[in-house]
Amino acid sequence: MSFFKTIEKRRSIRSFSIRPIESSKTNKILKAASMSPSAKGLQSFRIYVVKDKMKKEKLVHAAHKQEYVNAPLLLVFCTQPTKIKKIMGIRGEHLFSIQDATIAASYAQLAATALGLASVWIGNFNEKLVQKIIKTPLRPISILPIGYPNESPQSKKTKKINEIVKSI
Numbered sequence: 001m002s003f004f005k006t007i008e009k010r011r012s013i014r015s016f017s018i019r020p021i022e023s024s025k026t027n028k029i030l031k032a033a034s035m036s037p038s039a040k041g042l043q044s045f046r047i048y049v050v051k052d053k054m055k056k057e058k059l060v061h062a063a064h065k066q067e068y069v070n071a072p073l074l075l076v077f078c079t080q081p082t083k084i085k086k087i088m089g090i091r092g093e094h095l096f097s098i099q100d101a102t103i104a105a106s107y108a109q110l111a112a113t114a115l116g117l118a119s120v121w122i123g124n125f126n127e128k129l130v131q132k133i134i135k136t137p138l139r140p141i142s143i144l145p146i147g148y149p150n151e152s153p154q155s156k157k158t159k160k161i162n163e164i165v166k167s168i
């Protein structure tokens with residue numbers, strides 16, 4: 001799939017087939033995330049691959065009952081603000097740490113799309129609960145359920161380019 005086709009094809013999918021994800025595809029998604037740019041190349045993010053069924057169900061609850069969180073492949077992108085703070089100060093702690101994890105998750109979404117899979121970015125969750133479930137002191141930034149799509153999205157309406165771009 002060409003790069004621009006991948007960008008167009010990526011849509012939020014909230015219903016997944018039970019078909020498992022091939023480990024080669026999982027590895028490619030994780031590799032793509034690891035190739036993302038990060039502040040000072042520190043790769044301050046960490047990715048949790050949730051396999052345990054019970055943990056997946058608990059994460060549905062932590063994401064305010066978004067059932068599609070229980071997907072064949074479930075990734076939780078976390079950040080380590082304290083580590084990056086030591087090297088890059090306050091801006092690193094409050095901004096770069098979040099950006100690192102966000103960019104990595106975006107790369108993972110696009111890689112999943114290019115591999116014929118689908119995903120949805122989950123940002124609406126109880127952070128403390130997620131930390132408890134996956135047993136981490138790190139800050140969870142995004143949950144990414146990934147699977148073979150079981151629905152087709154409606155066509156996407158986007159703002160006109162001149163509404164989001166200003167030439168100055």
Ligand SMILES: Cc1cc2nc3c(=O)[nH]c(=O)nc-3n(C[C@H](O)[C@H](O)[C@H](O)COP(=O)(O)O)c2cc1C
Binds near residue numbers: 010014120
């Ligand atoms: C920061 C962020 C948080 C989001 N949180 C959720 C969420 O908790 N649940 C959900 O179903 N979709 C969530 N989404 C997905 C958006 O609803 C979706 O990207 C948007 O409606 C555009 O649709 P598209 O992804 O198909 O282009 C989130 C997206 C972003 C970028």
